[in-house]
Amino acid sequence: MGGPEAGQRFEEIYLACYADLLAYIRRRVDSHDDAADALAETFATAWRRLPDVPDGHAARLWLYGVARRVLANGRRTATRRSALVERMGAQLAGWAESAAPPDDDLDAVRAAFGRLYADDREVLALVTWEGLTSDEAAVVLGCSPGAARSRLHRARKRLARELSRAGVDVARYGVRALALAGRKA
Amino acid sequence: MTDARIDRLVERIAPDPGPGLTPLARELLDEITSTPPVAARSSRWRPRLVWSRGIWSGGVRPRPAGVAGAIAVLLAATAWLGSAPASAALDIEREGDQYVVTVKDMFAEPAMYERELRIRGLKIELRVVPVSASMVGEVLVLDGTPTLSGVTRIKAPGECRHPFSFCSIGLRIPVKYRKQVAVFLGRPTRLGERYGLMTPIDVPGEPLHCVDYVNKTVADVEPMLRARGLKATFTAYGVKGPVPRDWYVYDGVLTAPGEVLMAVNRVPNPTPRPKNAFCPDSR
Numbered sequence: 001m002g003g004p005e006a007g008q009r010f011e012e013i014y015l016a017c018y019a020d021l022l023a024y025i026r027r028r029v030d031s032h033d034d035a036a037d038a039l040a041e042t043f044a045t046a047w048r049r050l051p052d053v054p055d056g057h058a059a060r061l062w063l064y065g066v067a068r069r070v071l072a073n074g075r076r077t078a079t080r081r082s083a084l085v086e087r088m089g090a091q092l093a094g095w096a097e098s099a100a101p102p103d104d105d106l107d108a109v110r111a112a113f114g115r116l117y118a119d120d121r122e123v124l125a126l127v128t129w130e131g132l133t134s135d136e137a138a139v140v141l142g143c144s145p146g147a148a149r150s151r152l153h154r155a156r157k158r159l160a161r162e163l164s165r166a167g168v169d170v171a172r173y174g175v176r177a178l179a180l181a182g183r184k185a
Numbered sequence: 186m187t188d189a190r191i192d193r194l195v196e197r198i199a200p201d202p203g204p205g206l207t208p209l210a211r212e213l214l215d216e217i218t219s220t221p222p223v224a225a226r227s228s229r230w231r232p233r234l235v236w237s238r239g240i241w242s243g244g245v246r247p248r249p250a251g252v253a254g255a256i257a258v259l260l261a262a263t264a265w266l267g268s269a270p271a272s273a274a275l276d277i278e279r280e281g282d283q284y285v286v287t288v289k290d291m292f293a294e295p296a297m298y299e300r301e302l303r304i305r306g307l308k309i310e311l312r313v314v315p316v317s318a319s320m321v322g323e324v325l326v327l328d329g330t331p332t333l334s335g336v337t338r339i340k341a342p343g344e345c346r347h348p349f350s351f352c353s354i355g356l357r358i359p360v361k362y363r364k365q366v367a368v369f370l371g372r373p374t375r376l377g378e379r380y381g382l383m384t385p386i387d388v389p390g391e392p393l394h395c396v397d398y399v400n401k402t403v404a405d406v407e408p409m410l411r412a413r414g415l416k417a418t419f420t421a422y423g424v425k426g427p428v429p430r431d432w433y434v435y436d437g438v439l440t441a442p443g444e445v446l447m448a449v450n451r452v453p454n455p456t457p458r459p460k461n462a463f464c465p466d467s468r
Contacts, residue, residue, distance in 0.1 A: 095446060
């Protein structure tokens with residue numbers, strides 16, 4: 001495959017997955033410039049390895065896996081950050097400034113989540129933020145479905161413990177959270 | 186604490202997903218694909234991507250070139266498949282060996298759409314995204330086939346005026362279709378909601394359509410936006426705080442009802458998007 005056909009396939013994958021990948025990376029990187037850089041690097045990798053990108057729904061999981069490695073590798077390749085990527089970083093910064101501030105009520109949950117091991121955070125985030133099943137999370141994490149399930153189980157238990165240790169009134173909080181969610185719906 | 190409750194709490198601390206598919210994202214696509222890809226084996230599968238306008242957006246509205254447009258759903262039928270609940274999120278009918286599905290309740294939870302489709306054996310992932318008024322009813326479909334044999338579009342009656350739009354009002358899905366399909370549906374925003382998909386400010390139906398603003402200064406563009414009742418945020422790389430008013434505007438996107446984000450730079454954009462990309466008549 002090459003030429004227009006490769007371009008078309010890549011474009012289709014890019015358009016379908018871009019927003020999800022942007023969200024995935026933004027949620028894991030504080031610096032807007034680094035987020036733009038990682039996003040560009042992830043899709044550039046997909047372009048270079050287009051034949052390896054799986055079909056259909058699995059493409060998104062594959063891209064999450066690439067993004068995960070890109071982020072884990074820190075400042076990735078020898079490629080110079082392009083002017084366009086710099087503009088994207090600026091746009092992300094502008095977006096963040098104009099976005100609504102996070103809900104203060106959830107600070108204790110955020111703090112407890114932040115105290116988890118990175119692996120625990122990642123499996124929980126994949127399931128709740130990216131909306132993956134544990135089997136799909138296993139694809140992203142490169143482990144067996146069984147391993148992902150037990151990681152998820154452990155992560156939930158650890159978070160519950162952290163919340164309890166932090167004195168968060170979980171039962172009451174849960175009721176309040178549900179009420180808020182109901183009001184938003 | 187149950188798993189569901191833990192998950193719900195974590196879900197609620199999810200950081201903001203970001204601006205989605207902006208014009209800059211389109212530029213990045215062009216930049217990446219301007220380099221030659223590595224020679225590759227042939228693909229077994231190539232998804233078909235369809236951007237189309239839907240029936241909820243009112244009159245015939247041209248769509249932005251390529252992508253910047255967002256989203257709608259309708260999926261396909263005439264023989265009724267059984268009684269649907271009065272509050273059904275989807276209107277699903279059967280027409281021979283195909284389903285015709287239309288969305289009845291755009292604010293229904295995606296899980297409800299998916300459940301109704303799953304009952305018919307269709308594996309369709311639906312994402313409902315708040316979008317600007319001009320994008321309500323747009324649909325993006327990824328049907329998982331190498332040919333046009335999967336999900337097909339139903340074209341609206343009459344002439345489709347825009348060269349990039351199919352002006353679709355629905356989708357037809359073969360009854361026995363078992364591939365995974367992803368469908369993104371644009372719905373109106375609720376009060377206080379931000380757009381889940383950014384719309385360029387100059388596509389048809391949006392405030393600066395056919396308005397000459399690219400490479401004008403912030404000082405020039407600001408009153409244009411104010412006159413249209415828009416609250417603008419100007420942003421430039423590496424600039425903290427207010428952007429100099431004599432810098433140049435590159436592009437802009439709608440971020441929420443009445444709010445825009447404008448990208449600016451110290452120097453004019455040497456390669457601005459051709460004016461007729463979104464404004465064919467160059468009015």
